[in-house]
Amino acid sequence: MKLSFFSASMERYPIERVFQAAQEFGYEAMELWGGRPHAYAPDLADGDVKKVKQLSKDYRLPIISFEPDMVTLSWKDPRWHKENMDYYKVCLDMISELECPYMVLAALHAEFGNNYKDDWNQLIDSVGILAQHAEKRGVTILLETIAQFEGYLMHRCDDIIRVMDEVKSPYVKGMLDMLTAITANEPSSEYFEKLGKDLKHIHLVDGKKDNEAHLIAGDGELPFEEVLAMIHSYGYDGYCSLEHFDEYRGEPILFNHQAIRRVRAALQNIGLE
Numbered sequence: 466m467k468l469s470f471f472s473a474s475m476e477r478y479p480i481e482r483v484f485q486a487a488q489e490f491g492y493e494a495m496e497l498w499g500g501r502p503h504a505y506a507p508d509l510a511d512g513d514v515k516k517v518k519q520l521s522k523d524y525r526l527p528i529i530s531f532e533p534d535m536v537t538l539s540w541k542d543p544r545w546h547k548e549n550m551d552y553y554k555v556c557l558d559m560i561s562e563l564e565c566p567y568m569v570l571a572a573l574h575a576e577f578g579n580n581y582k583d584d585w586n587q588l589i590d591s592v593g594i595l596a597q598h599a600e601k602r603g604v605t606i607l608l609e610t611i612a613q614f615e616g617y618l619m620h621r622c623d624d625i626i627r628v629m630d631e632v633k634s635p636y637v638k639g640m641l642d643m644l645t646a647i648t649a650n651e652p653s654s655e656y657f658e659k660l661g662k663d664l665k666h667i668h669l670v671d672g673k674k675d676n677e678a679h680l681i682a683g684d685g686e687l688p689f690e691e692v693l694a695m696i697h698s699y700g701y702d703g704y705c706s707l708e709h710f711d712e713y714r715g716e717p718i719l720f721n722h723q724a725i726r727r728v729r730a731a732l733q734n735i736g737l738e
Contacts, residue, residue, distance in 0.1 A: 466693065466732060468669075468725060469529055469704040473498035475717045480504065480517065484524040490722050491729075495526045496706040497565070499556060500534035506552065509559040518563055529704050530607070530666055531560045532569040538591040539575030539584050539618075550591060554598050561602035567666060568599070569640065571609045572618040581617075588618055589631045596634035607640040607666050612648040612677040620645065622655045629663070638665045642708070644672035644679055647686065657699040667696065669705035669728070679710045681724040682731060690731045697737055 470487035472480070472495060480503045487495060497504045497517070504517055521528050533556045536549040553570075560568050572588050592606065599606050608625045619625060625639040639660045646653040656664055669692075671685030672678060682689040696705070707728065713720035732738035 466696065466728075466737065467493050467702075467704045468728065469494040469496050469706040470526070470721070471496040471498065471532070471668075471706045471708045472503050473500070473532065474707075474709045474713065474721055476500065476503070477714065478502075478717070481520055484520045484526055486718055486721065487526055488524045490725050492526065492707075492725060494529040494704055495521065496530040496532060496704075496708075497528050497563070498532055498534070504531070504559075505534060506556040506559050509562070510555055514559055514562045521563070528563050528565040530567040530569060530706065531556065531563070531565050535571055535573055537573045537575040538588055539572070539579065541576065541579065541583075541587075546587075546591075550594065553595055557595065557599050557602050557604050560604050565604070567605050567607045567640075569607050569609050569666070570595070571611045571616065573611065573616045584618060589628065592628060592637060593632045593634070596632055596636050599636045600634070604636070605665065606637050608637065609640050609642055609668075610645040610649070611642070612645050614648075614677045620649045621651050622659050626659060638663045640664065640666040640668070642668040643670050643687065643692070644668070644677065647672045647674055648677065650674065653692070654695060654699075657695075657701065664701065664703070666703055667701070667705045668708040670708050678712055679708050680712065681707070681709055681720060682727040684712075689727070690735050693728070693731055693737060694735050 470492040472483045475483045540546045610619050641656040671680040671682050671687050673685050707724045
């Protein structure tokens with residue numbers, strides 16, 4: 466199983482310290498957070514892309530996915546919507562420069578009082594436009610479901626499939642965030658069964674049904690050895706990013722070390738490492 470480091474878990478550290486920690490702990494790749502001080506797309510376009518590419522090379526950690534500093538695609542004010550679309554296009558441009566294959570995209574909350582059908586149609590139009598830009602740059606957009614606490618358009622695997630069906634682009638695929646399967650009360654196996662080869666990435670986290678906390682293996686409700694065995698049984702050959710947030714940001718280096726140790730130990734226990 467290929468494990469990647471999600472840089473957002475060390476958001477208070479400069480980007481070089483993040484690469485250093487990921488290498489020290491034995492991660493095999495980097496999922497890059499597109500916020501400051503790591504890889505905010507306008508900063509990359511202003512010259513920082515060369516620095517990040519060099520860090521990836523120096524620390525022998527390929528950048529295998531990029532998660533922008535997420536902005537909603539549901540603003541009804543056309544000025545705000547255009548600004549956010551332009552931002553995502555810059556992200557795609559810079560991801561291509563970084564030789565990274567994937568951009569993660571989620572549908573976050575915007576305004577209350579909107580019509581669901583209007584929001585959905587705007588999402589489809591937006592993803593379609595971004596998919597055309599992604600094709601020009603050789604980047605694939607990965608649709609990520611989110612917990613109901615974060616948005617209401619894409620909660621379940623079927624929502625990803627619906628977007629893919631309506632956008633009809635080979636540059637739009639799906640991914641699995643283990644937490645959103647928990648909060649949606651949906652078996653994570655549904656993503657493997659329904660997406661098949663269109664499942665391109667996994668956020669390998671633990672969690673609980675009643676909140677959006679992204680926990681390290683063993684701190685939530687999942688039987689993690691069985692989770693790893695399931696992933697292996699489906700023949701998944703992509704990366705699994707260990708994505709952890711607020712609960713660990715006071716000591717991110719210690720907890721990221723603990724996270725990968727727990728996953729490696731679980732893999733050993735079931736004979737996969």
